[in-house]
Amino acid sequence: MSTVLRICWVSIKETRRSVLRSIGAGTAVAVGGVGAASAKPPSEGETIADVASNDDRFSILVDALAEAELVGALGGNRQLTVVAPTNEAFKQLLDDLGISKEDLLARDDLAQILLYHVIPGRRNAASVTASSKLPTLNGATIDVDGTNLNGDQADIITEATNIEASNGFIHAINGVLLP
Template sequence: SNLTTLVSAVQAAGLAETLSGTGPFTVFAPDNAAFEKIPAATRTALLAPAGKADLTKILTYHVVPGRLTAADIASQAQANGGVATLTTVQGETLKVSAGPNNTWVITDSKGGASTITQADVAQSNGMVHVVDTVLMPN
């Protein structure tokens, strides 16, 4: 219920069929509050037909090929000096590192940070990690 804005965005971008495909995918899913951090005018523009290309770029930036659990991400970070670098379906990278109070923080291409608030939500075609901020590609 806290991902209804994301579901609407996925439908507006025409990605529902892709993301319900065989996968496997790992999705960093912004919750409704994450979308509320984006100015209302920007949200409206992204969800309009004219914003579909930009919306698709943003949404595919939240998807990584493969099924990565929090333990997998932690293992990658540990093996790489504390930072896991993940290449997204969109083509750019996300950097995941340990944050305060046993959290994981994702840094996007623009230097923005998002915290994983709920990890390891298993799906039939991959893994979902709920995040508190929409990640932005360049």
């Protein structure tokens, strides 16, 4: 094995170890092994929290993350994938529930709802849509059927996938997932 190839292999093995440590071995097994998450090391640049806050499509999500004190969870080096409801998705939920944005932000279960949209590991859209179930940071799983999530709760917006951040991906969805 050449020296360059050996260095790359060692780097990949170290990255996989750090992914296992950050998401926990149980989660890694639940997602089908660490191979389901990218072996790509975190790059420099904007985190998921930064990218979402700079994208007008996700302003309600960003407000909810701030209210639930979860911005820091999406701002570190831990590799994550967020299926992110757009503002339109949140507005539809507010209409369906007959509540205001303030009422939504005041919910006791807001953090659990938001964590239901966060998948451990760095998964591109092809990896997400090829799965039948995805674990979430709130401990539940999301059922996946192609671009459809949890039956009729949401669809992945195919024109707004693979929004890359230094610590993972954002895939816009047209509904809010409720655990």
